[in-house]
Amino acid sequence: MRTILGMTWKELLRKKVMLMTLVMTAVFLIAFWFVAAIVGSSESGRATSIMNGSNLIESFTTGTFILTMGFFFGAFVIAFLAIFSSFSSIAGEAEQGIMQALLPRPLPRWKWYLGRWLGYVTLGIFYAFLLFAAILLIADAHASIPRDSAALIKAFLLFASLVPLLISLSMLGSGLFSALGNGVFMTMLYGAGWLGGMIDKMSSSLGLKEEAIHTLHNLTGIMSLLMPADGLQQKMTAELFSLKDLGGMVNMSTSSFPLLDFNSVPSDSFVVYAVLYTVVVFAIGLLRFQRKDL
Amino acid sequence: MNVPAIQAQLLTKEYSNGRGCRDVTITVEKGEAFGFLGPNGAGKSTFVKMLAGLIRPTSGSAALFGHPIGTLAAKSKIGYLPELYRYQEWLSGEEVVRLHARLCNIEKSVADRRIPELLKEVGLGLRGRDRVKHYSKGMQQRLGLACALVNDPELVFLDEPSSALDPIGRMEVRTILERLKQRGITIFLNSHLLEDVEVLCDRMALLNNGEILRHGKVSEILNKRTSWHFKVGGFSPFLLSWLKNHTGLQISQAALDKNQDEEGIIVSSAIEGSTVWLEAEVESDEQVGWLNSLMIEQGLTLYEVSRKKERLEEWFLDAVSGLSHRGEQE
Numbered sequence: 001m002r003t004i005l006g007m008t009w010k011e012l013l014r015k016k017v018m019l020m021t022l023v024m025t026a027v028f029l030i031a032f033w034f035v036a037a038i039v040g041s042s043e044s045g046r047a048t049s050i051m052n053g054s055n056l057i058e059s060f061t062t063g064t065f066i067l068t069m070g071f072f073f074g075a076f077v078i079a080f081l082a083i084f085s086s087f088s089s090i091a092g093e094a095e096q097g098i099m100q101a102l103l104p105r106p107l108p109r110w111k112w113y114l115g116r117w118l119g120y121v122t123l124g125i126f127y128a129f130l131l132f133a134a135i136l137l138i139a140d141a142h143a144s145i146p147r148d149s150a151a152l153i154k155a156f157l158l159f160a161s162l163v164p165l166l167i168s169l170s171m172l173g174s175g176l177f178s179a180l181g182n183g184v185f186m187t188m189l190y191g192a193g194w195l196g197g198m199i200d201k202m203s204s205s206l207g208l209k210e211e212a213i214h215t216l217h218n219l220t221g222i223m224s225l226l227m228p229a230d231g232l233q234q235k236m237t238a239e240l241f242s243l244k245d246l247g248g249m250v251n252m253s254t255s256s257f258p259l260l261d262f263n264s265v266p267s268d269s270f271v272v273y274a275v276l277y278t279v280v281v282f283a284i285g286l287l288r289f290q291r292k293d294l
Numbered sequence: 295m296n297v298p299a300i301q302a303q304l305l306t307k308e309y310s311n312g313r314g315c316r317d318v319t320i321t322v323e324k325g326e327a328f329g330f331l332g333p334n335g336a337g338k339s340t341f342v343k344m345l346a347g348l349i350r351p352t353s354g355s356a357a358l359f360g361h362p363i364g365t366l367a368a369k370s371k372i373g374y375l376p377e378l379y380r381y382q383e384w385l386s387g388e389e390v391v392r393l394h395a396r397l398c399n400i401e402k403s404v405a406d407r408r409i410p411e412l413l414k415e416v417g418l419g420l421r422g423r424d425r426v427k428h429y430s431k432g433m434q435q436r437l438g439l440a441c442a443l444v445n446d447p448e449l450v451f452l453d454e455p456s457s458a459l460d461p462i463g464r465m466e467v468r469t470i471l472e473r474l475k476q477r478g479i480t481i482f483l484n485s486h487l488l489e490d491v492e493v494l495c496d497r498m499a500l501l502n503n504g505e506i507l508r509h510g511k512v513s514e515i516l517n518k519r520t521s522w523h524f525k526v527g528g529f530s531p532f533l534l535s536w537l538k539n540h541t542g543l544q545i546s547q548a549a550l551d552k553n554q555d556e557e558g559i560i561v562s563s564a565i566e567g568s569t570v571w572l573e574a575e576v577e578s579d580e581q582v583g584w585l586n587s588l589m590i591e592q593g594l595t596l597y598e599v600s601r602k603k604e605r606l607e608e609w610f611l612d613a614v615s616g617l618s619h620r621g622e623q624e
Contacts, residue, residue: 003393003396003397007382007393010384010385011382011384014384014385015384096380097376097378097379097380098379098380098381098382100343100348100376100378100379101374101375101376101379101381101394101438101441102393102394102397103347103348104346104347104348104369104372104374105369105394105397105398106366106367106369106370106397106398106399107366107397108366291350293343293348293349293350294343294348294349
């Protein structure tokens with residue numbers, strides 16, 4: 001299994017997937033630095049050495065806004081890295097004939113599958129850590145950010161949980177569909193989950209009737225159950241800012257934060273559901289691969 | 295107990311489109327070279343993939359050296375060169391072989407010694423350091439052979455091992471396979487290159503529409519008819535009549551260029567002047583000697599005598615002619 005894991009790392013590095021991702025991330029972070037600087041400089045009282053309570057809250061609100069922007073984009077990058085690194089892991093290699101040469105070797109298929117999964121997940125989480133830390137550091141340079149280490153760790157785990165979720169789903173799809181078909185399937189599914197989240201965030205500000213909002217919530221609920229990525233992202237932001245503890249001190253209305261709806265943060269049960277979803281999808285993918293004819 | 299290298303009992307794989315293979319029963323002994331022939335789409339690769347553990351059989355059973363197919367014990371004894379394959383183009387040839395060595399749990403020190411030797415043996419040599427993406431199809435085939443042999447297998451499955459090679463490459467691969475055979479390694483050869491099967495294999499089977507049509511020893515198939523060719527000078531039709539009457543054997547003028555009309559009658563016989571090829575069907579080698587002496591007694595000049603072997607290609611075409619075969623169509 002370690003051999004397959006090492007092969008997967010080598011593949012992502014040699015194919016320059018990680019290099020391209022890191023280069024584009026550097027471009028994003030540079031742009032993000034300037035955006036954060038502009039947003040941060042517009043905050044009154046930022047320059048004062050001793051902040052009063054009002055300034056502190058204002059600085060924190062600005063930091064929240066910058067971080068929200070950063071993680072909104074960061075989640076996209078993480079998701080697409082996870083999807084596009086693994087969408088052809090089975091179908092693509094079977095179509096090319098790579099797998100036909102490897103699998104007659106005395107290696108249980110589950111070890112091959114787990115090795116590939118671990119290879120993608122470890123690199124994805126490593127990248128997620130770099131991105132998470134970079135976004136925090138940039139936001140910290142221009143505004144106040146949360147410093148509670150427990151909140152930061154929870155937020156990172158939720159941020160990085162996108163990686164195993166999407167890779168499990170992508171590898172399952174790769175065992176069911178062609179490489180191209182799976183790429184389209186995964187992009188559409190992720191897009192549907194994201195759209196569901198956006199509708200959920202916007203529905204309260206659209207002035208719709210209560211019945212219509214109820215129906216919309218049902219639809220977006222189904223979408224987030226099918227693709228819990230956006231819900232995890234919402235939960236991650238809530239944990240990062242410890243919203244429960246702020247007790248309304250910070251104005252986080254939808255008009256101030258159009259990318260987030262702090263009033264509909266997923267519950268802990270949703271996180272448990274997402275973890276179980278990942279485990280079940282991984283298990284189905286593994287069982288499917290065990291019986292796959294190549 | 296002498297366990298066969300391959301023992302397949304009514305092995306069947308049925309696909310929804312009607313393809314696959316049905317009730318294939320064969321036994322290949324240790325050290326044997328077995329040729330598996332058949333038209334395109336006959337189900338040969340499906341059968342080999344089942345033995346290599348890539349496809350699950352619909353019914354039937356098979357074992358390699360007594361271990362059920364698909365098990366790690368069975369897989370640890372084989373080397374497999376698939377028909378349609380590519381290797382990781384982002385690795386070098388040497389890295390690909392090393393990857394296979396690791397998957398076979400070969401110790402690093404053994405792999406370090408064996409991999410350069412193998413790359414040299416298959417004709418890649420120092421090109422093994424190049425990335426696979428720079429390899430031609432022939433080089434990939436050589437690499438595939440190196441991968442198949444890296445674990446020093448007791449049984450090698452070779453699915454069209456020479457299909458992408460030039461004539462020199464084919465000869466080199468044949469030499470490698472002959473060496474493997476001399477070392478007692480069992481060879482299961484799927485090939486359209488009937489000449490390879492003819493030279494290398496002890497036994498063979500012919501698959502058509504997923505079912506075994508014929509099987510047997512290659513030597514018996516090729517020597518079913520015992521005909522001899524005689525290149526003689528000073529020939530006349532009168533002498534041919536005399537030889538036929540005197541010996542009671544089937545003797546005719548023959549053309550070794552095999553130019554035949556639609557009814558199979560030899561139409562080109564003369565080489566130059568009165569020098570011709572004669573073909574005689576005999577029952578024993580003694581009759582050949584007798585014919586030699588009679589021809590010389592009658593004043594014919596005997597230039598060359600050779601046994602006519604039926605080529606495998608003729609046998610193959612004869613076996614499948616007139617039969618429906620699904621080919622590569624729907």
